[in-house]
Amino acid sequence: MRKLHGVADTLFIPLEARIFVSKNYPEYFYDAKALELEKYIPDNSIRKNSSEYSMMASVARYYNMDQIVKTFIDKHELCNIVYLGAGLETAYYRLNTSKALFYEVDLPDVIAARHSVLGETKNDFLIGGDLFSLQWTAQIDTSLPTLIVVSGVFQYFTEEKILKCISDLKSTFKFGQLLFDATNETGIKYANKYVQKTGNKNALMYFFINNSLVFAKRTNTSLIEEHAFFKDARKLLSKKLGLYTRIAMKIVDDKKRAILVHLKLIKK
Numbered sequence: 001m002r003k004l005h006g007v008a009d010t011l012f013i014p015l016e017a018r019i020f021v022s023k024n025y026p027e028y029f030y031d032a033k034a035l036e037l038e039k040y041i042p043d044n045s046i047r048k049n050s051s052e053y054s055m056m057a058s059v060a061r062y063y064n065m066d067q068i069v070k071t072f073i074d075k076h077e078l079c080n081i082v083y084l085g086a087g088l089e090t091a092y093y094r095l096n097t098s099k100a101l102f103y104e105v106d107l108p109d110v111i112a113a114r115h116s117v118l119g120e121t122k123n124d125f126l127i128g129g130d131l132f133s134l135q136w137t138a139q140i141d142t143s144l145p146t147l148i149v150v151s152g153v154f155q156y157f158t159e160e161k162i163l164k165c166i167s168d169l170k171s172t173f174k175f176g177q178l179l180f181d182a183t184n185e186t187g188i189k190y191a192n193k194y195v196q197k198t199g200n201k202n203a204l205m206y207f208f209i210n211n212s213l214v215f216a217k218r219t220n221t222s223l224i225e226e227h228a229f230f231k232d233a234r235k236l237l238s239k240k241l242g243l244y245t246r247i248a249m250k251i252v253d254d255k256k257r258a259i260l261v262h263l264k265l266i267k268k
Contacts, residue, residue, distance in 0.1 A: 017058035033093040053245040060229040080146040085153035150180035155205035176265035182209040187257035227260035
């Protein structure tokens with residue numbers, strides 16, 4: 001089976017995490033499509049350099065985002081779900097719904113890699129391009145209620161670029177919401193250490209949020225919710241997880257080192 005090469009270095013980290021948790025803790029999170037993609041991972045360097053906690057941290061993001069996306073879809077008869085920096089995201093298959101139009105947006109080489117292994121289905125459309133240019137919006141009905149999901153992407157860019165992106169999204173989507181993950185200033189230091197440990201020395205992270213409400217005011221958006229990462233994982237898995245993992249999860253939640261930020265895009 002052909003391996004994937006030449007795509008973004010961080011493409012396989014979240015996929016590897018979804019595979020790990022699906023195999024070890026399916027009662028918390030199970031991703032059948034991710035398991036099918038295991039054969040495409042180039043080597044086992046991510047697995048060797050990842051802790052149970054780092055795998056759980058990656059998957060907790062998807063677990064919680066899935067819940068928020070489901071709620072959004074349930075509230076609307078027809079809507080858009082847009083994944084920016086989609087990579088090999090498999091939420092379309094996990095959520096399995098016909099009520100929403102899914103759009104996967106990423107750089108052209110990543111979209112080409114995605115198409116080669118996942119293809120394009122009736123309600124899951126692939127768009128190659130720069131997510132910050134917003135040219136991709138021309139292929140979407142922006143008058144529909146739209147939830148834009150950005151998972152593990154904003155951290156790699158400067159705050160200035162993120163602020164400009166949110167401003168542009170506000171001007172484009174009539175009924176838009178934005179969901180993304182963020183770390184605080186301390187969390188970004190730990191995240192950078194982990195990515196470098198997996199063998200990627202050139203993907204440093206820059207963007208962080210210390211206060212979601214302050215950030216919402218700065219962007220003239222409305223904060224719908226700030227969501228902790230590990231509440232359900234700690235409850236569902238309890239002592240099945242290693243001691244270090246459980247301690248790290250509690251610290252991260254208590255100190256808000258990793259959160260999901262859900263904003264309503266208020267059009268000017």
